[in-house]
Amino acid sequence: MKLTLKIWRQKNCKDKGAFATYVVDNVDPEMSMLECLDVLNESLIERGELPVAFEHDCREGICGSCGFMINGVAHGPERATTVCQLTMRHFKDGDELVLEPWRALAFPLIKDLVVDRSAFDHIIEAGGYISVSTGNAQDGNTLLIGKETADQAMDAAACIGCGACVAACPNASAALFTGAKIAHLGTLPQGKPERDRRALSMVAQMNAEAFGNCTNIGECTGACPKEIPLEVIARMNRDYLLASCKKREDVPTTITPGFELSAKR
Amino acid sequence: MTLDARIPAGPIEQAWDKARFDMKLVNPANKRKHSLIVVGSGLAGASASASLGELGYNVKCFCFQDSPRRAHSIAAQGGINAAKNYPNDGESVYRLFYDTVKGGDFRAREANIYRLAEISNHIIDQCVAQGVPFAREYGGTLTNRSFGGAQVSRTFYARGQTGQQLLLGAYQALERQVHAGTVTMIPRTEMLDLIVIDGQARGIVARNLVTGKFSVHIADAVILATGGYGNVYYLSTNAKGSNATAIWRAYKRGALFANPCFTQIHPTCIPVSGEYQSKLTLMSESLRNDGRIWVPKLKGDTRPPNEIPENERDYYLERRYPSFGNLVPRDVASRNAKAVCDEGRGVGKTGLGVYLDFSEAIARLGEKTIRERYGNLFDMYQRITDEDPYKVPMRIYPAIHYTMGGLWVDYQLQSTIPGLFVLGEANFSDHGANRLGASALMQGLSDGYFIIPYTVGNYLATNKFAKVDESHAEVQSAVTAAQQKIETLLSIKGKRTVDSFHRELGKILWDYCGMARTAQGLEIAIGKIRALREEYWQNVTVPGSGDDLNQSLEKAGRVADFFELAELLCIDARDRNESCGGHFREEYQTPEGEAQRDDEHYSYVAAWGYRGPDAPPELNKEPLEFHYVHPSQRSYK
Numbered sequence: 050m051k052l053t054l055k056i057w058r059q060k061n062c063k064d065k066g067a068f069a070t071y072v073v074d075n076v077d078p079e080m081s082m083l084e085c086l087d088v089l090n091e092s093l094i095e096r097g098e099l100p101v102a103f104e105h106d107c108r109e110g111i112c113g114s115c116g117f118m119i120n121g122v123a124h125g126p127e128r129a130t131t132v133c134q135l136t137m138r139h140f141k142d143g144d145e146l147v148l149e150p151w152r153a154l155a156f157p158l159i160k161d162l163v164v165d166r167s168a169f170d171h172i173i174e175a176g177g178y179i180s181v182s183t184g185n186a187q188d189g190n191t192l193l194i195g196k197e198t199a200d201q202a203m204d205a206a207a208c209i210g211c212g213a214c215v216a217a218c219p220n221a222s223a224a225l226f227t228g229a230k231i232a233h234l235g236t237l238p239q240g241k242p243e244r245d246r247r248a249l250s251m252v253a254q255m256n257a258e259a260f261g262n263c264t265n266i267g268e269c270t271g272a273c274p275k276e277i278p279l280e281v282i283a284r285m286n287r288d289y290l291l292a293s294c295k296k297r298e299d300v301p302t303t304i305t306p307g308f309e310l311s312a313k314r
Numbered sequence: 315m316t317l318d319a320r321i322p323a324g325p326i327e328q329a330w331d332k333a334r335f336d337m338k339l340v341n342p343a344n345k346r347k348h349s350l351i352v353v354g355s356g357l358a359g360a361s362a363s364a365s366l367g368e369l370g371y372n373v374k375c376f377c378f379q380d381s382p383r384r385a386h387s388i389a390a391q392g393g394i395n396a397a398k399n400y401p402n403d404g405e406s407v408y409r410l411f412y413d414t415v416k417g418g419d420f421r422a423r424e425a426n427i428y429r430l431a432e433i434s435n436h437i438i439d440q441c442v443a444q445g446v447p448f449a450r451e452y453g454g455t456l457t458n459r460s461f462g463g464a465q466v467s468r469t470f471y472a473r474g475q476t477g478q479q480l481l482l483g484a485y486q487a488l489e490r491q492v493h494a495g496t497v498t499m500i501p502r503t504e505m506l507d508l509i510v511i512d513g514q515a516r517g518i519v520a521r522n523l524v525t526g527k528f529s530v531h532i533a534d535a536v537i538l539a540t541g542g543y544g545n546v547y548y549l550s551t552n553a554k555g556s557n558a559t560a561i562w563r564a565y566k567r568g569a570l571f572a573n574p575c576f577t578q579i580h581p582t583c584i585p586v587s588g589e590y591q592s593k594l595t596l597m598s599e600s601l602r603n604d605g606r607i608w609v610p611k612l613k614g615d616t617r618p619p620n621e622i623p624e625n626e627r628d629y630y631l632e633r634r635y636p637s638f639g640n641l642v643p644r645d646v647a648s649r650n651a652k653a654v655c656d657e658g659r660g661v662g663k664t665g666l667g668v669y670l671d672f673s674e675a676i677a678r679l680g681e682k683t684i685r686e687r688y689g690n691l692f693d694m695y696q697r698i699t700d701e702d703p704y705k706v707p708m709r710i711y712p713a714i715h716y717t718m719g720g721l722w723v724d725y726q727l728q729s730t731i732p733g734l735f736v737l738g739e740a741n742f743s744d745h746g747a748n749r750l751g752a753s754a755l756m757q758g759l760s761d762g763y764f765i766i767p768y769t770v771g772n773y774l775a776t777n778k779f780a781k782v783d784e785s786h787a788e789v790q791s792a793v794t795a796a797q798q799k800i801e802t803l804l805s806i807k808g809k810r811t812v813d814s815f816h817r818e819l820g821k822i823l824w825d826y827c828g829m830a831r832t833a834q835g836l837e838i839a840i841g842k843i844r845a846l847r848e849e850y851w852q853n854v855t856v857p858g859s860g861d862d863l864n865q866s867l868e869k870a871g872r873v874a875d876f877f878e879l880a881e882l883l884c885i886d887a888r889d890r891n892e893s894c895g896g897h898f899r900e901e902y903q904t905p906e907g908e909a910q911r912d913d914e915h916y917s918y919v920a921a922w923g924y925r926g927p928d929a930p931p932e933l934n935k936e937p938l939e940f941h942y943v944h945p946s947q948r949s950y951k
Contacts, residue, residue: 106553178486186439193454203447
């Protein structure tokens, strides 16, 4: 197959950036989208040009490193598929594909298709955990957790933190990402003691990171390669509301250093 | 060099208790005065950083990815072993120990493995407490499944994403410590050298991958948890970024490298489809619980699988190994797949594949049950191959997956450089010549959560640390050397890309030092690797500059190290004149074609020392003694 790739090229966040057009011959339908970019990059290097920078690591759809827009759709046209597992058989000979980085205020661009998603780490840091230090655990079977509950927690825990939800959202909201962790931990009995505090802190951090608000559009779940259900956002809102009603003055909604960084941008 | 593994004397059941009691402790108030460096944020690195942070040490954790949550532990699918015996099927700490010693083909230390088996149960408890959503029964108890190389169900799992869930648990514990201020996380940064002062590991030289800036980090001890070196083969199941640079630079600073030729070839991966192939995708070993492996009895049978009648199929694992059947260990399964393909009975376009068939399991259990157990793996297979494994058998072929070799460490997980500790896949310690399925996650977390917090404390409490700053001559020379290497790579401006060299290097290794090796072939490989390395330093082209994000430059440095490591790997394989586990020398096999060990001459750990760029490495031997599990010919028949 022969494909035309229109790719966003930008040296760094201060550079203006523009689309560049490349033609790739001999695209094999069995290739992944990233292998197609590998082929392009090899030819660019041989011609003495700079290769396209894009993030990737496991290439098995689980590390969450990769991701960009293909023709305006996060991770491209296939349902529940990251770009590393998107095979070229889904395109036709002669197609033109427009590749752009995630575009969101909270994800500043680093180079070409690479953006900075450390805002996600700051949200987890604010409370996306159960406070149990090593050595404190009782036997794993002491706490019985019904299969349905465990499955529900697992559905939310499957998030890979790729950022497609933010890129797909017209508001660039991180509600699906934040909701997924709040739902995962809040569903399990182990996560109950910190449920209120977790919801308050994580939502506060999410807001501080320059993500937009959720207006229930649902593009996020449609773009999510792990099909995280929209109900995790409802779960987050419920936990946040309940916690706000019960809130005492001493419950921290502290903001980590990410806030200052984001505010400066 | 005499290698002292520092294994506590006395009965193996009490060794770890005794070792812990004998260790010196650091006063709680003094812990924050000690700084520690952890390189790598996978299961071992993240769990170590979190646990050391919880104790109050000052920890800096580095990873090359944009976030610690991306480390390649995340891709482990099948599960994690523990000796809980919840299924009441005969499991015990001793049996997990026994199976692991035997599975490793008697080439690992008994004491380390016994400790691993003991700690396994605590890992499950810790992970449950963190909120890892392990699979559960309707009654609420934890579920187990079987895995290769074992006849008991001891594997805990979270769908086909166990590594992801365990890593996220460790990552969250790490982020909790970042929040508490005990751990500083430094992502998008690569370690380029180890700083050794007065014989002690005292810090690292690192490079920021976005700005290209070099930095020096000084500490009282350095902990490497940087994973394995499977990517030396180019095509492997490792992540594209997985590399050996940190352990290789440590080797060149004096740490011994043990058993580099012990590499694991995983039997169930999706076969290669073309020249552009950038990596291989694993299908979890757990699939062998319900899938049956077969090839046609006839050579060159090109009929579609569903048209081949039952009596014309060869379920070769069930035929050759009736008691373990499809659940033989990985090395045995891989070798047998190669053998039937070499006979011309392989399937698929390339003839390099065998069938993994679920039709019988689907008929017996129903599609719903199979979907619940393996749904995400089946989806992944279909996404990549465009074939529906619920209807047609999967095609699989072995691929490089894990490296049992790594930096030599003693019982305290300390390398031959005092103050340099090595955890997880980066060390050599627990799996011998073949790792059993679901044991890698166990080892990574055991090292990070439950061993290093004690042993590093003992080291800190029993040593003195002179003040070191960046102006120290050793520090400056390490920085200059690292900078020069980057500049050299950028200035060659040859004709070939880094990837083209890496691909060719991988092909040499796979052909001569893959599933079957010979002394003659290894000799050829060493010659080819040297010639290619020479060409690399004259003809590689690295575009761009060293002062911004330059992914070609990152790769160029890593491939330069892979060249040197590849040679050591072949030297070790050539030197070990026996077959054991994943190391199969064609000259040494039983009449039935199984690996033939030579315990009289090779029951040792081969720990190689660096002696300069042009000198051959020095072989040091740590003899292996087996007081509990008597070495025997492994039999899975």
